[in-house]
Amino acid sequence: MELTISTPTLLFPASSLLFLAYTNRFLHLSALIRTLHLDFRASHSPVVEGQLKNLRWRLSLIRGMQAFGVVSLIFCLASMMGFYFESERSAKLLFGLALGLMGVSLLMALAEILLSGGALAIFLKDMGDENERNSK
Numbered sequence: 001m002e003l004t005i006s007t008p009t010l011l012f013p014a015s016s017l018l019f020l021a022y023t024n025r026f027l028h029l030s031a032l033i034r035t036l037h038l039d040f041r042a043s044h045s046p047v048v049e050g051q052l053k054n055l056r057w058r059l060s061l062i063r064g065m066q067a068f069g070v071v072s073l074i075f076c077l078a079s080m081m082g083f084y085f086e087s088e089r090s091a092k093l094l095f096g097l098a099l100g101l102m103g104v105s106l107l108m109a110l111a112e113i114l115l116s117g118g119a120l121a122i123f124l125k126d127m128g129d130e131n132e133r134n135s136k
Contacts, residue, residue: 005083008076008095011102015073018105022069025112026062029055047126054118061112065105072101 033055040048075098082091 003083003088003092003095005080005091008079008083008091008098011072011076011098015069015102018069018109019066022062022066022109026059026066029059029062033059047122050122054115054122058112058115061108061115065108065112068101068105068108072098072105075101 033052036048036051036055039045040052075094079091079094079098082088082094
């Protein structure tokens with residue numbers, strides 16, 4: 001397989017869309033955490049505590065997603081420099097590392113998406129418990 005200096009640039013359009021999605025998830029979570037923080041201060045509800053624990057984990061995943069994505073882009077740039085300086089072996093190695101790091105970022109994104117459903121499950125469970133108490 002032949003790689004050229006333009007091959008690593010293939011990750012750049014995808015990464016800009018990924019960072020936009022990651023940033024949107026981060027902004028949404030930060031707004032939700034601020035809202036839940038006020039609820040927690042007022043009630044110390046176990047439901048809110050469960051939500052905050054879930055959100056804390058999701059927030060760390062998003063930071064990891066962003067960090068691995070950024071490092072992936074840095075390795076892409078280094079790979080392009082390797083091609084520019086005609087060091088094809090190191091360029092291919094750096095590009096492989098960039099792909100691996102982007103893969104880790106995407107796996108973390110998948111984990112965060114799966115956890116986001118867990119946050120809703122906490123509220124649904126609480127509403128189910130409330131309905132059972134009201135029907136008795």
